[in-house]
Amino acid sequence: MQNSATGVIRHNQDVLQVIKSYWQLTKPRIILLLLITTAGGMWIAAQGQVDPVLLIVTLLSGTFAAGSANTINCLYDRDIDYIMERTRSRPLPSGRVSPRDALIFAITLAVLSFGLLTYFANLLSACLAMSGIFFYVVVYTHWLKRHSTQNIVIGGAAGAIPPLVGWAAVTGDLSWAAWVLFAIIFLWTPPHFWALAIMIREDYAKVGVPMLPVVDGNEPTSKQIFYYTLSLIPVSLLLVYPLHVMGAVYATIALLLGGIFVQKAWKLMQAPSDLMVARSTFKYSILYLMLLCAGMGIDSLPMTHQMVSAIAQHMQTVIGALL
Structure with missing residues (x-):
């Protein structure tokens, strides 16, 4: 057929x-x-x-x-x-x-x-x-x-x-927390796909799809990737404050993952035509989202809440004894 x-x-x-x-x-x-x-x-x-x-x-x-x-x-x-x-x-x-x-x-x-x-x-x-x-x-x-x-x-x-x-x-x-989750994915998407678009720029150009690297070039695209990646950190922390649906464990994970993501985006901005750096940024973007969601799950567990409360109480006891 x-x-x-x-x-x-x-x-x-x-x-x-x-x-x-x-x-x-x-x-x-x-x-x-x-x-x-x-x-x-x-x-x-x-x-x-x-x-x-x-x-x-x-x-x-x-x-x-x-x-x-x-x-x-x-x-x-x-x-x-x-x-x-x-x-x-x-x-x-x-x-x-x-x-x-x-x-x-x-x-x-x-x-x-x-x-x-x-x-x-x-x-x-x-x-x-x-x-x-x-x-x-x-x-x-x-x-x-x-x-x-x-x-x-x-x-x-x-x-x-x-x-x-x-x-x-x-x-x-x-709720507002749900919309913050929406915003996290929304801001994550451009760095993820534009890093891929830099890698396969010629393919997109061949078929006339106006991806940003094709129309504006790799350098402006890498700058956009950096700005979007940078914005992910404060937005991801909105779940901790002022919404208070996530705690210290998630905050630590979000800061660590976000910091690495920003570092990779910065490297790409310094070498926007380096396909290996673009590939590294693209692959890490996937890992970032997976681990961030895993961090949400870990922070939500009742066992995590109990552990954090126990550590906080212990620290208060030690500080009280020292004072």
């Missing part, structure tokens, strides 16, 4: 190859990060005591929602994916999955996500998940990606919705 979008002949596959092709359409590596932020939002909202069933269902629903959005993104971008060497072997440009089947798959995932969240959590979390799909597909993929250097900045809102879904699934509403 021939793929009309690319002219590539679609070869027959066994069942495992078919499953692998549809799995690749969902971009599972991207989904993992989204699920970590979703779990982080749930963990804080539940103060470290999340209902296991709700956690599993929400993460599964988040997987379906993100998979749906990523599949439609692959469907929309199959023309430029065919041109770039890095993406030519993806299921749609290679012809292993037809556009019609990909669309049916995406719609099915979205319906499953909405249904599961509505039934097991609440309507707010389900609507937030659908808004994430809409924002990623319509605002980012269709409107911004091929037309604006700010595509990643504005489009980053789509990737910042998962912690809101997690928070809403637990509480049924959205």
